[in-house]
Amino acid sequence: MSRSTTDSASSATLPTPKERRRLREALALSEEQVAEAMGVTKATVKAWETGRSAPRGRKREAYAKLLGAAEVAEAARASEHTPPAPAPMSAATSAVTPMALPPSSASASASVRPMAAVKRAAKPPKAPSPVPAIAPGAARKGASKPPERLKPAGAEAAWEPAPEPVPAQPPVEPGLTPAEAFDALYAHAAPGLVHQTYLLTGRRRLSRESVEYAFHHAWEHWPEVAVDADPVGWVRAAAYEYALSPWHRLRRAHKHPDAPPTEASRRALLAALLELPPPYRRTVLLYDGLGLDLPDTAAETEASTPAAANRLLHARTVIGQRIPELAEPETLHRRLHELVSEAPTATLPAARAVRTGSERRTRKWTRTVLGVTAALICVTAFTAATAPTRYLPVEVPGETVNGVPVRGGPQKLGPEDVELRDKLRSEPNPGPERLIPSAE
Structure with a gap:
């Protein structure tokens, strides 16, 4: 690789x-x-x-x-x-x-x-x-x-080599077309991812929907996925992100988890996992269930390595308090690994249906965006063509309003007032003759 x-x-x-x-x-x-x-x-x-x-x-x-x-x-x-050699592990804690x-390297870090x-x-x-x-x-x-790997310790932490990881990549054959490579990746990883997302959410329908969404997304970005060093990890991260989205709680179909398993041990472990916050649940599943090392777990969860370690410690503590027999990390690691490694029973659509569905969805969204863009262009052009070039104020005739006092000052003359005014101006009033005293 x-x-x-x-x-x-x-x-x-x-x-x-x-x-x-x-x-x-x-x-x-x-x-x-x-x-x-x-x-x-x-x-x-x-x-x-x-x-x-x-x-x-x-x-x-x-x-x-x-x-x-x-x-x-x-x-x-x-x-x-x-x-360094592994330190003896205390069984009482x-x-x-x-x-x-290691103590020998403590001085080098300074x-x-x-x-x-x-x-x-x-x-x-x-x-x-x-x-x-x-x-x-x-x-x-x-x-x-x-x-x-993280180990239980009393006064000092112990080191232990991790078990051999299970190959997570599908067999690659030279000369495959993009569709054939996608089909091989889907057949190799999809059933296991459905089982993993079910352990994260407790909802079978949501787990299938999450994996289908992740592979839809992978086919849309296939040039990027094809050259990725870990294509299964790429799809797994997309499926986990979709499955743990808080918006699913608003959907009636995914509001409540499915019925728990009939086996008591599996039911208790699944209930303990679902009690954890989503980031802690995802961290413990990646580290103890899939066997990823701590830096890879931190990178996939987009957290720092110390933050991922603290999440893992908290998750182990909560599960140990809920299920005392899983208080030892090795026991929890073995149980989670067995649970993740179970043969998946989910029924998934064919890889060709996933690819064609992704292409149809891409075409649908492309046409929708083009249609909305064309409609906006037409509305903008129509508005620009019909909009007035200058503002013309509208003169509204006056109306009599009851209860409002008459405005002071000269009022507008009515027809009779105008006629009387014109008559007075055209015909001067002679009035009575002035009395002039006589000398007689």
């Missing part, structure tokens, strides 16, 4: 999104520190690590240089040091603590200067610089150090 992807806009080669996150954590850097050194925002760095976008130009070269330095230093450190660093290393990688160096130190406890898959 290829671990790197190449952007067509630049010659710099970047690791896969999961590897970018892992290498950043190997340098003990936060997203804010990398964003400050690269001159971008924290959201941009998160988009780089989730695969939603990729850097370009000089930022891409600086980012690739930083991740390449971390990769070389990590490989060198893994070849020099051997993993049932508390779960995060995995601890010399790590993450910001200096990332700033040196962000600037084009004039001379070869020394390999930066790598924070312990961040070994990648494929190194000599085995993956770490």
